[in-house]
Amino acid sequence: MPRLVRPDAVLVQAVIAGALSFAHLHDLAEAAGQHGWKAWAYPVSVDLLLVAAWHRLRSLREAGQPARSAWSWFAVALAASLGANVATAGLLDLRDVPDWLRILVAGWPALAFLGGTLLVHRPTPPSEPESEPDPELPPVVERATEPSAQAASVPALPAPAPAALVTAPPALVAHAQKIAADHRARTGSDIDTETLRARLGVPSPMAEAIAAQLA
Numbered sequence: 001m002p003r004l005v006r007p008d009a010v011l012v013q014a015v016i017a018g019a020l021s022f023a024h025l026h027d028l029a030e031a032a033g034q035h036g037w038k039a040w041a042y043p044v045s046v047d048l049l050l051v052a053a054w055h056r057l058r059s060l061r062e063a064g065q066p067a068r069s070a071w072s073w074f075a076v077a078l079a080a081s082l083g084a085n086v087a088t089a090g091l092l093d094l095r096d097v098p099d100w101l102r103i104l105v106a107g108w109p110a111l112a113f114l115g116g117t118l119l120v121h122r123p124t125p126p127s128e129p130e131s132e133p134d135p136e137l138p139p140v141v142e143r144a145t146e147p148s149a150q151a152a153s154v155p156a157l158p159a160p161a162p163a164a165l166v167t168a169p170p171a172l173v174a175h176a177q178k179i180a181a182d183h184r185a186r187t188g189s190d191i192d193t194e195t196l197r198a199r200l201g202v203p204s205p206m207a208e209a210i211a212a213q214l215a
Contacts, residue, residue, distance in 0.1 A: 021081055022047070028084040031094035032105035042105070045112045046084075049119075050077035056119045073115040080108065168210045176200060176210045 025043035034042060053074035060067035087101075088094065168176075179199050183191040191199075196214075197207030 018047075021085055024088045025081065025084040027088050027094065028101075029105055031097050032102045033097075034105060042108065045109065046077055046080045049073065049112050049115050050081065052116055052119045053077055069118065073119060076111070076115065168206055168213065172200065172202075173210055173213055177214060180214050 022043040025046055026039050029042035030039040053070050053076075057067050057070035057074060060070055092101075176196060179196065180191045183189075183195070191214075193204075193207050193211045196211055197204055200207065200210070202210075
């Protein structure tokens, strides 16, 4: 058996309120000298500015940024909608609209266009540039642990081969040369094999082979 669709009271109320506000804006625009499709375009313009300001307001609040401009345009659109509803309630003679109201209605398109442009085309906050690794060198992990703790964390290795039989990749040797040059510039002395091994994160035989090529 198909489910019965129950109308939502809040949705029905929103549709009724929107239709009444739309009609009041149309009547006020027509009384102010805007006839035909122009009178129907005014309520659309007011409602679109109201929705755009509310959407911008929510986006700024979620991003944790100030929302003064969004609040200002939301208040402008709300005042235009509320003012039309009050003006058509019998407080204003629509057969003899004052000149100041005609000026406001005639100038509304420019004001709405400015507000919509400022709300939609907003500047994007600059993002911090991310540092890119050097593509020519392999990544090096700096180890700040003490030699005793580092030795305890490294698993036992088989008996090392002689240093002369161990060959190091050219890229690793080139990187070791840069590390050695930096160490010499900072300390004034040549880097020792143990420090070089800790900086490169390689086994002792490999560090000894690289150190022999640096000598």
